[in-house]
Amino acid sequence: MAKxxxxxxxxxxxxxxxxxxxxxxEREVLLNSTGMEFMKLAWANESATGLICWRCGYVHLFVNRDIKLYRADK
Known part of the structure; x- marks a missing residue:
């Protein structure tokens, strides 16, 4: 299980x-577009950082690469 x-x-x-x-x-999320999927170029789509809330499971997406992640002791 993820930390x-x-x-x-x-x-x-x-x-x-x-x-x-x-x-x-944390997990990487691909931001797929229909056009890129149709042309079989989904691998070239932009990605985002997905932060999944440990408590409720809500998924937050961040394209900003300045986000910093810090290990937490649960």
Whole structure:
């Protein structure tokens, strides 16, 4: 199972928009477009950082590469 992380964007610590939790599971998410899928070029689509709330499961997507992840002890 993935380890929990905390996340910050600059000086701002992120919390879940739904439950205000501050622990997340991180994973890369492809931002697929219909045109690229049709041309069999899905691999070239942009990706985002997905932060899945540890408490409620809400998925937050960030394309901003300045997001920093910090290991958290649950």
């Amino acid at each position: 929990p992380v905390r996340a910050a964007l600059g000086e701002v610590w992120l919390t879940c928009q739904v439950c205000q939790g501050d622990l997340f599971r």
